[in-house]
Amino acid sequence: MVGIDFFEWIFGLVITGISFSWQRKRSIFGRGKDELLQLQSLLLSAKDGNSEHDSWKWQWDGNGVFKCCVMAELIDEKLLHNSFCDYETLRNKLVPKKLEIFVWRTVPKRIPTRFELDKKSIDLDSVRCPMCDEDLETVEHDIIFCKFDSEVWARVFNWWKLGNIIDFSIDEVFKDTRPYSSSIHKSVVWQAVKWVSSYFIWKNRNNKVFGKHSSTSVMLFNEIQCKSYEWFTARSKKYKFDWHTWLIDPASCCVSTSTRVGVG
Template sequence: MLEGVQVSADADQWSWFPDSNGEFTVKSVKKLLLEEAGLRNDSVMEWCKWLPAKVNIHVWRSMSESIPTGEAHKKRNVLVGDSSCLLCNSADETAEHLFTACFTAATVWNGITSWCKISNIIAFSVKDLGIHNEIVGSERKKEAVKGIISIACWSIWRARNNVKFYNVPARIENILSEVKALGFLWFSNRSKHRGVEW
């Protein structure tokens, strides 16, 4: 085993092979773990500074499919009965379906595009909802739309929970009203843009 080993009088030292300099860093460990898992870190969620943390965290968890949907429960062997979407009953409930493919969500997105005067929101995954950078307009409008999209996801999730836990039917006009009210309240009071009128 020691046939190719050369002993020297130098002091012993540690060397970390995944790093080109031989130095151990957290960055090199993260890179190694992501490569091992076959994951790519190309999607970075931009947090909206004027939203409460609970809304930002909800969107972040939705992007990684880690909210407790029917399918997520089924994958974790949690028996909760039927795992179909509670808002449309047309497909299994995943975050992707709930926020992009569900009829309720599609109708909410149509209402938001007409209210914000932006082009139609067409999304195939939760990550596709980050369209605020493609909007033509001021930074203020882009920042407002980014938050409104996050609030819409939050409101759709709340409507879903009301169906599940309180047996209250989801009404699209109630979801849109909540998005508009929370959007105005939070943007006018929590953002750097003051003097926003209803």
């Protein structure tokens, strides 16, 4: 295509179907005419052995076909592997895309906490946490260590019957699946619950910063229960989520429907 555009610009080549004619603004003599005739002869004799129509090819896969899974692997490898956390994958099909994007931004500390904004020389009244006003508003503090956040996480952990929060970190929020590492079904749902919790903690923080109504820890915890149930139920055909069971014993919902059929 580039070559043809070049020749069209130089010689006025017009292509119609498989034939082409020459529209020149001036006559060509001598050596130039001979070379042009040779070029025209070569173009006329050229045969394309491929009978298929032109199409786009995906260069990152051997067969040239675009696949979402290949794109996901490239994103993980090129963008999400960093010194902060070494992740194999940062996706969970139980949550909306906006939560995945939130995770992708939070891991490399790209959510606009006051500490991160201050590093970019943005003038702020304060760099302290707007929720507790007791420490710098870093990503870790904003999602985990704030007194308000600790109350929310304690309720989430008790809901899942996991007891007290021990050595909880950003890495564990977004990747670690303990204590359900041996159960892929429970680990997927538990990871998604932690993502939902961190998302609503951040959303509640924004509500307070921008003058909207902020929730109490109890209200926020109830919202986490309701929205996680709503999102998971809408996106999962593998798990059977019963509302009453979800509130009382969420881990028991984390058994695939195929497994239940097999057992029954």
